[in-house]
Amino acid sequence: MTPTIRATLRTLGPGVALTLALSGCAGSRNGDVVSAEQTPGAPSTGAAGSDPAAGSADAAPTAGATGAAPSAPGPTSPSGRSTPPLSATRPPTLGPPTAPPRWPSDLRKANVLAGRITRGGAGPCYGLVTDDGREYALHGPDKGAFATGAWVRVTVGPADPTADCGPGTPASIVKIDPVG
Secondary structure, three states: HHHHHHHHHHHHHHHHHHHHHOOOOOOOOOOOOOOOOOOOOOOOOOHHOOOOOOOOOOOOHHHHHHOOOOOOOOOOOOOOEEOOOOOOOOOOOOOOOOOOOOOOOOOOOOOOEEEEEEEEOOOEEEEEOOOOOEEEEOOOOOOOOOOOEEEEEEEOOOOOOOOOOOOOOEEEEEEEEEEE
């Protein structure tokens, strides 16, 4: 027995050590030889080494000796109760989509735009073109200077009716941040 197993058995106590020793788990190591009595499906010898195939009256033949498949109990859960076997039926799977989605799968806020500044400067008017080609005329005093071609993310609000910032859908700037 290895020193690690001995130390473990000392800490577990005599009851657990005795159980492990009786069940054959205490001394198992990789490379140990397994006897015929411990091999599943191997014919077992009866009392005092008698051979069941020899016709001994007190030895019952095993599943391995008769050629029939051994009947294994169902799987057991950690608590020791047997669990029902898993179903042989495969669960249904989703096939490939037949058409593109009707609406974007990514949720986005309607009042947040991202795009490239087409009319820049120190404000208060800016031009913005989004990735889908929509043009916006944005109005926002004291929002900073943005160069033409800069990529920005803009939170917009309702348009100011007194401001005319050129071509595009009018909107007022609530917040504007450079991207990248």
